[in-house]
Amino acid sequence: MPFAYYEQLSREQQRIYRMSDAVTALRVREPTTLRPQVEAVRQALASGERAPLERATAKLGNALCERLDVAPVLVEVLEVRPSSEEGELHGLYTWEPGRRPRLQVWMRTAKQARVVAFRTYLRTFLHELCHHLDFQLLELSHSFHTDGFFQRESSLFHQLVPGPAPRGPKKPPPGDPGA
Template identity: 55%
Template sequence: MPFAYYARLSPREKAIYRASDAVPAIPVPGVSSLHPDVEALREALARDDGEAVARSSLALCAGISRALGARTPKLEIHAVRPSADWGELHGLYTPDPDEPPCIRVWMRTARHARVVAFRTFLRTLLHELVHHLDLEVLGLEWSFHTEGFFKRESSLFHQLVPEAARGPARRA
């Protein structure tokens, strides 16, 4: 079932939307080699260490991009999220035909300037990376938010954080 904005798309855009929606996952070869970078990101956020957050985030983006045959995007980690009456901006992907594409992610909430939770930060990073992979790996002309898009984001997250798929540990 397409999202409501589908009705406003041109026939060409609808074809891109349907192609995006048809891809529910992006398997990453050798993904377990990135698990230490995931833990480094978790620890860097807990320490509020922006430089370490940037290093581990770039390692994740570069590792996934390499494994899938895509260029590594430029990555910028910013402090406090921009906000306005529409809400807060968590991340932004900017493709550019003349420059390397750029992913921007903010690591602090707008209202209280607190470091965002690990899962929220990683999902935001992966969300922006999926836009990049849509263009570079799937060969889509544009990256729409489709059900397939959100499934791809989730598939990346669960490959990187496999314990999240299992749920909380049970006590014996």
């Protein structure tokens, strides 16, 4: 079932939304060999130091992009999340013509400036990386938040972080052309 905003999209955007929704997983070559980079991110985050965290996150991002055969993204780690009445901004992906794509992720909460939990940080990073992969790997002209998008994010997380096996992929809604 598409998210509520689906009805407000143009026909072309709805087609891209459905294409995005149909891709529920991304497979990383030899993901277990990336666990040292994941651990480096965990340790750097625990230190509370921005620069080492940015270096560790960029190294992980470069390795993931290399394993997925896409151009790397510029990673920037920022301190305290910006906030407004709508909430806190956790991460941001931007890509302007003629410029290198940029992924920004914030390492501290807005209200108390506490370092965020490791899983939250990593999922935020992977979320923003999925926007990059939508353009670079899936070659979509828009990057929508679809069920498939969130499942791709989760598939990357579960390949990088040991734990219980992820649940199976969602079945497309009846009548979905991706079925």
